[in-house]
Amino acid sequence: MIDYVAQTGSTNADLVARLSGGEYLPEGYWLVADRQIAGKGRLGRSWSDGGGNFMGSSLIQRGPGDPPPASLALVAGLAVHEAIEGVFESGDSVACARPILKWPNDVLLDGGKLAGILLEMVGNAVVVGIGVNIVAAPSLEGRKVVSLADYGLSICRDSFAERLADCLDAEISRWRLGGLAPIMRRWQTAAHSEGTALTVHPPGEAPLNGSFGGLTADGNLLLRLADGAQRVIHAGDVFLKD
Incomplete structure (x- = not known):
């Protein structure tokens, strides 16, 4: 289920507040915003606005026997990478390189940040906030940031949201059924090479x-x-x- 809202402060903060207030949200629920005016990334950095970009959050309900929740950072990174790879495969990119993962879950293209992920734990749930630069790259001091549009690629935000939701569902199933070892092998295949x-x-x-x-x-x-x-x-x- 994907709920779309025109504007909010932060989709992550919204889900955290709802869960903290006792509301039950099923695994696989998504909140996606057209604009985000108080979004944040890892280590408290702002990650806001960006009309036409993807800004959304989902949640994973932890259960008995699940692998350690910290490993969901790798799982989410794989899902985002997979969704973005699908855009490359269906379009005509002018990029010389393909997207790669950087620990724990940034997606880079030609050395620039294309997507970022923030995980927050609330009780037995893990809220996963994701930002992907589809049409424009925000300005981050001291960092190269890129968008899909910079490389001649286009996808409707809503279509990308559906693609990403499917990818995250698939990765969570693999995480639960196969454990960490195959997840980490696939993550390293999608990442920069050893020795970088x-x-x-x-x-x-x-x-x-x-x-x-x-x-x-x-x-x-x-x-x-x-x-x-x-x-x-x-x-x-x-x-x-x-």
């Missing part, structure tokens, strides 16, 4: 330079440092180095 140079900004620490060493068994980032040591990254900003 990275700069990581862990919360409250100085930046770390190294290279992508893959994922841990529970989906955290492995950063290979210059001295050969490996650092497990549980949270932080990750940048691909030029």
Whole structure:
């Protein structure tokens, strides 16, 4: 079920408030906004407005036997990547590269951010907020941001919403039935290659330079440092180095 609204502050905040207030929302419910005037991304960054872009949130109801909820960051990233790949396959892009995943779930194209995801936990539910630049890229200081339209691709926002809802449903089913190992293999296939140079900004620490060493068994980032040591990254900003 997809509910469309003309304008809201934040689709994530709306679902969090409804769940916190005791309302039951079924898994697979979506709230999608034409405009979002107080949206936010990871680490509190704003991610707002963007008429014609996709701005929406859904939720996953955690159940007994489900894999760890933190792994849903990878699941959501795969779903968004799959939905965007479908646009590339059905259109005539002028991009020299295909979209790739960057840990944990940003989708990049030619080094620019094309989509981002924010997960928030409310009781047994995980709210998944997703922003995809379909027609225009917002301005983010110090970051390259791109849209599908920049590369000659177009898709109706509502059609993309339906495609994305189907992709997320499929990925959640795989997550529950197959566990983490196949999810992580598929995530790494869709991501930049092992050995890619990275700069990581862990919360409250100085930046770390190294290279992508893959994922841990529970989906955290492995950063290979210059001295050969490996650092497990549980949270932080990750940048691909030029």
